[in-house]
Structures are given as C-alpha cells and as structure tokens.
Ligand SMILES: *[C@@H]1O[C@H](CO)[C@@H](O)[C@H](O)[C@H]1NC(C)=O
C-alpha cells in the first residue's frame with residue numbers, strides 16, 4: 117500500500133495519541149526509577165535508611181484534636197521512588213477530617229479503633245458513603261474529594277491509611293476555596309450567595 121498523505125496524517129495522529137496517553141499515564145503515577153532505590157547523596161546507606169520510627173507513638177486513645185501523622189518521602193526519604201506511603205489519623209469524639217483530595221494517590225484506609233463515617237464523591241457528583249467499624253477497610257479512589265467523620269461523641273477513633281504514592285499531596289476543599297485569596301465576588305457568585313456570607317466562612321477558617 118502506498119503511503120498517501122491521508123494515511124501518513126493518520127499515522128501522525130495515532131503517534132500523537134500514543135504519546136499523549138503515555139504522558140497522561142506518567143503524570144498520574146510516581147515516576148519509575150532506574151535504580152534499586154534513591155539515596156539523598158552518594159554516601160552509602162545501611163538498613164537504618166530504610167527504617168522509620170516516626171509513627172511509634174501513634175496509638176493514642178485520647179487525642180485532643182484531629183491529628184494526622186504522616187510517613188511520606190518528606191519524613192521518610194527512603195520512600196522516594198517507591199510509590200508508597202502511610203498516614204495515621206487520630207479522631208477525637210465528634211471530629212471530622214474535612215473534605216480533601218490527594219491528587220497523586222489512591223488511599224486505602226483501615227480502621228483500627230472506633231467507628232468512622234467515610235465517603236467520596238465521583239466526577240458525576242455521586243456520593244459513596246459508608247460507616248466503618250474496627251477492622252474495616254475503605255478505598256478512596258485517586259484524586260476524588262473525600263472525608264472521614266467520627267460521629268461518636270464519647271469514643272475516639274484511629275485509622276491507618278496507605279497511599280499509592282510516596283507523596284500523594286493534599287488539597288483541602290475548604291482551605292483551597294475559601295482561604296487562598298480568591299476574590300470574594302467570585303466566591304459569592306460561584307456559591308450563589310452574597311459577599312458577607314463568604315466573609316463569614318473565610319473568618320471561620322482563620323480560627
Ligand atoms: C547523606 O545522606 C545520609 C542519609 O540521609 C546522611 O546521614 C548524611 O549526613 C548525608 N551526607 C551529606 C554529606 O549530605
């Protein structure tokens with residue numbers, strides 16, 4: 117078959133599509149590394165480089181406030197390039213982990229004490245929510261807005277979350293929308309309300 121101009125432009129289109137597909141894929145995941153592991157410098161490392169004890173006091177049955185203890189590549193540099201990380205979430209009675217997203221990671225949450233109401237919203241704006249008890253696991257798909265709530269007014273809750281990235285990132289919905297300097301008029305129009313209402317929300321987030 118002779119390659120005419122329409123065939124070659126089809127080939128070009130196909131090549132472009134492939135390149136775009138590959139680019140999209142790499143951007144959504146941690147990069148593959150070409151070495152066994154990544155060290156911060158050329159000094160040789162031993163097993164202590166692969167050990168992290170920063171979560172040792174995580175089982176606090178009486179937390180004073182909602183607390184997240186992270187073990188990402190920031191706290192634990194050996195995770196760089198390994199596409200995994202952890203966080204421990206401590207919930208006092210009646211506390212919430214406000215709606216947020218992790219742009220680079222799915223989150224696999226395991227309840228180890230108490231009960232938690234959890235949920236995420238998909239891109240069709242459908243809410244998937246569940247009440248979890250000790251031993252239950254829930255997966256929050258990558259990039260979707262989600263929350264956790266300890267509805268119990270007497271008992272704390274503790275959960276451990278694993279992430280499919282060494283640095284999943286955190287974007288809090290209340291803070292990114294109302295505490296980032298977006299013009300009050302833009303927010304008032306977007307939320308179909310007035311500027312004083314927007315300012316009341318902004319003030320609440322500063323406390
Ligand atoms: C190299 O990295 C190791 C492990 O993080 C650290 O202990 C050491 O101080 C670093 N050395 C230099 C010269 O930065």
Ligand SMILES: *[C@@H]1O[C@H](CO)[C@@H](O)[C@H](O)[C@H]1NC(C)=O
Pocket residue numbers: 176178179180181182183
């Ligand atoms: C939150 O509680 C933890 C202990 O559960 C405590 O270490 C921390 O200082 C508290 N933070 C605030 C802002 O009260």
Ligand SMILES: *[C@@H]1O[C@H](CO)[C@@H](O)[C@H](O)[C@H]1NC(C)=O
Pocket residue numbers: 233234245246247
């Ligand atoms: C899901 O959320 C709705 C309110 O939006 C609530 O009525 C329901 O009890 C929740 N379901 C679970 C299983 O937590």
